[in-house]
Amino acid sequence: MTAAISELSPSPRILMGPGPSDVHPRVLRAMATPLIGHLDPEFLTLMNETQQLLRYVFQTQNTLTFAVSGTGSAGMETCVVNLVEPGDRMVVCVNGVFGQRMVDVAQRAGAEVTVLERPWGDVFPLEQIREVLRQVRPKVLGIVHAETSTGACQPMDGLGELCHEFDTLLLVDTVTSLAGIPVAVDRWQADAVYSGTQKCLSAPPGLAPVTFSPRAVETIHRRKHRVQSWYLDVSLVERYWGQERFYHHTAPITMIYALREALRLVQEEGLENRFARHQLHHRALRAGLAALGIRYAAVEGHQLPQLNAVWIPAGADDAITRKMLLERFGIEIGGGLGEFKGKVWRIGLMGYSCRANNVLLFLAALEQCLLAQGLRFPEGAAVAAANRVYRESGFATAG
Amino acid sequence: MTAAISELSPSPRILMGPGPSDVHPRVLRAMATPLIGHLDPEFLTLMNETQQLLRYVFQTQNTLTFAVSGTGSAGMETCVVNLVEPGDRMVVCVNGVFGQRMVDVAQRAGAEVTVLERPWGDVFPLEQIREVLRQVRPKVLGIVHAETSTGACQPMDGLGELCHEFDTLLLVDTVTSLAGIPVAVDRWQADAVYSGTQKCLSAPPGLAPVTFSPRAVETIHRRKHRVQSWYLDVSLVERYWGQERFYHHTAPITMIYALREALRLVQEEGLENRFARHQLHHRALRAGLAALGIRYAAVEGHQLPQLNAVWIPAGADDAITRKMLLERFGIEIGGGLGEFKGKVWRIGLMGYSCRANNVLLFLAALEQCLLAQGLRFPEGAAVAAANRVYRESGFATAG
Numbered sequence: 144m145t146a147a148i149s150e151l152s153p154s155p156r157i158l159m160g161p162g163p164s165d166v167h168p169r170v171l172r173a174m175a176t177p178l179i180g181h182l183d184p185e186f187l188t189l190m191n192e193t194q195q196l197l198r199y200v201f202q203t204q205n206t207l208t209f210a211v212s213g214t215g216s217a218g219m220e221t222c223v224v225n226l227v228e229p230g231d232r233m234v235v236c237v238n239g240v241f242g243q244r245m246v247d248v249a250q251r252a253g254a255e256v257t258v259l260e261r262p263w264g265d266v267f268p269l270e271q272i273r274e275v276l277r278q279v280r281p282k283v284l285g286i287v288h289a290e291t292s293t294g295a296c297q298p299m300d301g302l303g304e305l306c307h308e309f310d311t312l313l314l315v316d317t318v319t320s321l322a323g324i325p326v327a328v329d330r331w332q333a334d335a336v337y338s339g340t341q342k343c344l345s346a347p348p349g350l351a352p353v354t355f356s357p358r359a360v361e362t363i364h365r366r367k368h369r370v371q372s373w374y375l376d377v378s379l380v381e382r383y384w385g386q387e388r389f390y391h392h393t394a395p396i397t398m399i400y401a402l403r404e405a406l407r408l409v410q411e412e413g414l415e416n417r418f419a420r421h422q423l424h425h426r427a428l429r430a431g432l433a434a435l436g437i438r439y440a441a442v443e444g445h446q447l448p449q450l451n452a453v454w455i456p457a458g459a460d461d462a463i464t465r466k467m468l469l470e471r472f473g474i475e476i477g478g479g480l481g482e483f484k485g486k487v488w489r490i491g492l493m494g495y496s497c498r499a500n501n502v503l504l505f506l507a508a509l510e511q512c513l514l515a516q517g518l519r520f521p522e523g524a525a526v527a528a529a530n531r532v533y534r535e536s537g538f539a540t541a542g
Numbered sequence: 543m544t545a546a547i548s549e550l551s552p553s554p555r556i557l558m559g560p561g562p563s564d565v566h567p568r569v570l571r572a573m574a575t576p577l578i579g580h581l582d583p584e585f586l587t588l589m590n591e592t593q594q595l596l597r598y599v600f601q602t603q604n605t606l607t608f609a610v611s612g613t614g615s616a617g618m619e620t621c622v623v624n625l626v627e628p629g630d631r632m633v634v635c636v637n638g639v640f641g642q643r644m645v646d647v648a649q650r651a652g653a654e655v656t657v658l659e660r661p662w663g664d665v666f667p668l669e670q671i672r673e674v675l676r677q678v679r680p681k682v683l684g685i686v687h688a689e690t691s692t693g694a695c696q697p698m699d700g701l702g703e704l705c706h707e708f709d710t711l712l713l714v715d716t717v718t719s720l721a722g723i724p725v726a727v728d729r730w731q732a733d734a735v736y737s738g739t740q741k742c743l744s745a746p747p748g749l750a751p752v753t754f755s756p757r758a759v760e761t762i763h764r765r766k767h768r769v770q771s772w773y774l775d776v777s778l779v780e781r782y783w784g785q786e787r788f789y790h791h792t793a794p795i796t797m798i799y800a801l802r803e804a805l806r807l808v809q810e811e812g813l814e815n816r817f818a819r820h821q822l823h824h825r826a827l828r829a830g831l832a833a834l835g836i837r838y839a840a841v842e843g844h845q846l847p848q849l850n851a852v853w854i855p856a857g858a859d860d861a862i863t864r865k866m867l868l869e870r871f872g873i874e875i876g877g878g879l880g881e882f883k884g885k886v887w888r889i890g891l892m893g894y895s896c897r898a899n900n901v902l903l904f905l906a907a908l909e910q911c912l913l914a915q916g917l918r919f920p921e922g923a924a925v926a927a928a929n930r931v932y933r934e935s936g937f938a939t940a941g
Contacts, residue, residue, distance in 0.1 A: 148802070151588075153576070154584060155576065160579055165576070171573075171575070174570075174796060175573055177564070183874060186552070213616065214611055214791050215791070215792065220773045244772070248773075250768075251768055339792070349611070349748055349796065349797055371770050374615050391615075392616075393615075394747065395748030396747060397573060398794070398796075398797070403550060406547075410546070
């Protein structure tokens with residue numbers, strides 16, 4: 144017999160890191176709903192509805208749109224291992240941790256990988272990509288839309304057309320972007336796109352929404368080798384999510400409940416309103432940080448509103464500041480990853496976490512943490528700057 | 543804009559199929575708990591506690607015991623792809639769907655697979671296994687403890703010793719057995735064991751508890767090739783679940799809440815009491831089914847108490863009966879899989895679903911469904927037979 148384990152009672156947190164974000168109370172409530180079976184006709188209807196809502200947020204008509212039964216990284220692996228066969232050429236654009244991860248995943252899948260690099264925080268110009276496509280003529284080009292390690296937003300216009308000019312499939316990581324900034328799968332002409340539930344969708348982590356273009360589906364159906372992963376084999380999974388309803392593995396029912404509810408919230412708000420909300424609170428946060436002299440790590444003009452990666456200001460200790468935020472204020476922000484470890488903070492304003500209350504409280508708390516460490520700036524300046532944005536934007540008007 | 547999707551409102555169900563089973567209200571409530579981050583010190587404590595409880599139900603001291611971020615099949619794939627390298631010999635014992643699945647997974651991982659077969663519903667005698675080990679001398683032997691497609695329970699005594707005599711690692715599927723019947727990982731000398739959360743643990747599907755012996759860990763650390771799956775690479779995952787707490791992928795936080803609570807319930811009940819409960823209600827169900835002339839598909843003496851696979855009686859229509867049970871009584875039972883499709887019903891009494899109320903109600907409802915289809919038997923006989931078991935066992939005594 145092992146020692147008794149006490150009741151579940153985690154401290155209240157405000158999740159302003161790189162994900163998970165705060166989960167909406169309606170999503171939490173959905174997760175307390177008693178289960179029905181994964182082959183129950185009612186569950187199949189819930190799956191259809193979830194797919195319909197996913198097509199809405201992905202802005203796609205793709206039939207093969209569903210949720211992989213794993214986290215965002217399982218979504219990445221699903222896209223890679225289904226498109227790539229041993230010996231296939233793949234180009235991966237690397238300007239942060241998640242591009243690096245894609246290289247690793249692709250190599251394990253037997254791809255002959257060419258790495259295209261940019262400095263962390265930077266993005267890829269179309270001409271650089273054209274050049275590598277011309278030289279390598281890969282089967283797949285992989286790129287990260289919203290690089291969670293740097294806060295950089297990759298411009299997507301023209302990329303799909305460019306890839307198809309070279310008969311290359313476009314694979315896009317939208318883990319941090321989906322439902323926070325526009326992800327226009329069909330307009331982008333993207334062929335395989337994956338995301339996660341715990342970022343701007345504000346559901347718990349555990350599912351990876353994915354979508355495949357007809358071109359990608361055709362490629363998968365023409366494969367010469369079986370997909371190396373049985374669990375992630377899209378040609379099997381699509382028989383369960385599609386008309387056939389053929390049992391593959393037991394769907395994570397409660398997580399589907401959560402995703403469906405989170406997607407309903409997106410639909411009720413409307414994508415455009417949701418994007419505007421992310422921009423507004425980003426501007427307020429940004430103004431507040433600027434008042435403290437804090438600068439962004441990603442290049443100007445390509446900074447994600449939902450993931451604010453900023454240089455840790457001189458005089459502030461990374462660990463001390465984050466510990467103080469967590470323990471005194473219950474606020475979680477993220478530290479740096481990889482080469483940004485110890486240099487960058489990642490402040491998330493994702494989905495339900497993206498609210499004026501969080502921006503103002505965070506700035507007030509951050510002022511306190513920095514003052515405690517001896518940094519000097521006009522006290523109250525950060526909050527005042529953010530409030531000014533809210534006032535001028537019309538967000539906060541009396542009466 | 544897509545059409546509005548209505549509020550989540552599934553019909554109440556009694557889950558008596560092959561899983562998911564009914565989830566305990568305390569587990570549902572745990573899932574409505576607001577999230578904390580996957581690197582929050584408090585979450586790391588919850589992970590430690592979950593591991594401690596998993597060791598208790600697996601009856602093991604194995605350090606490397608954790609929950610894979612996927613369903614039971616992801617657990618199977620994790621065990622296989624980490625132990626097997628391309629060209630390695632593996633023997634898989636096949637007497638049902640899940641043995642077949644393991645063959646598929648192992649072949650995709652590049653193993654040279656030898657299939658050892660028994661008729662569906664039967665189990666493997668030690669001597670047959672000794673013979674194949676002697677001939678093949680495989681790196682890994684894979685076997686299913688509780689074959690969910692047939693209801694057969696594989697005897698495990700002596701199997702670990704036998705495997706190690708041939709320097710073979712023993713890989714065991716306990717998806718349907720864990721926390722319902724004894725799973726004694728250390729006593730069995732099993733090297734890699736996986737399970738699922740939605741069977742006798744009565745949590746929602748979505749995680750796969752796994753445990754690896756020191757011998758298995760050593761094998762993994764000595765690998766020549768990287769594991770083909772980045773997501774399921776145990777040498778990476780163990781750095782997150784172990785002392786290092788190195789970020790690998792975002793843990794499915796809410797599912798960990800659920801698993802931890804489900805394990806607490808197991809601990810409170812005690813493994814021995816839990817096993818006895820599964821036996822008792824199985825005996826009651828079995829007596830009731832016998833009174834209707836319904837026979838078990840698995841061989842005598844090797845029938846799982848928690849998964850009662852029975853031949854569909856002559857005169858009963860598979861689809862009509864299951865539809866009637868679902869629509870009139872809200873009761874879900876499972877149909878047959880593979881070669882048992884249309885021939886077998888699978889009646890689960892797993893975890894929280896394993897209760898007298900469910901047994902009695904199911905038998906009463908089944909009588910009704912069969913009578914409606916013209917079958918004849920002494921009306922009330924099934925319920926009476928089950929009640930007799932409860933009375934004689936001392937479960938139901940007045941006062």
